[in-house]
Amino acid sequence: xxxxxxxxxxxxxxxxxxxxxxxxxxxxxxxxxxxxxxxxxxxxxxxxxxxxxxxxxxxxxxxxxxxxxxxxxxxxxxxxxx
Numbered sequence: 001x002x003x004x005x006x007x008x009x010x011x012x013x014x015x016x017x018x019x020x021x022x023x024x025x026x027x028x029x030x031x032x033x034x035x036x037x038x039x040x041x042x043x044x045x046x047x048x049x050x051x052x053x054x055x056x057x058x059x060x061x062x063x064x065x066x067x068x069x070x071x072x073x074x075x076x077x078x079x080x081x082x
Contacts, residue, residue: 013047016040017055 020029022036029036037045048055 009047010051010053013044014055016044018058020044021058 019031020036020038020041022028022041023030027035029038029041032038032040045055
């Protein structure tokens, strides 16, 4: 017997992955604050593996501290130093 993982299960797994992303700054789960990936992230990822789907990616989700930031002294958008 085949079990179909449909829309509701996949939607829930996506929401869990969005909340429990692993930060690239410190390697901790953004929700649990434990070294990631946490147990909830792994369970949600399994839903995608079994359903043969890929999770939706959110640009910048694992680097919220870097959104809109650039290093001092490096050229900005127009080639000028900040």
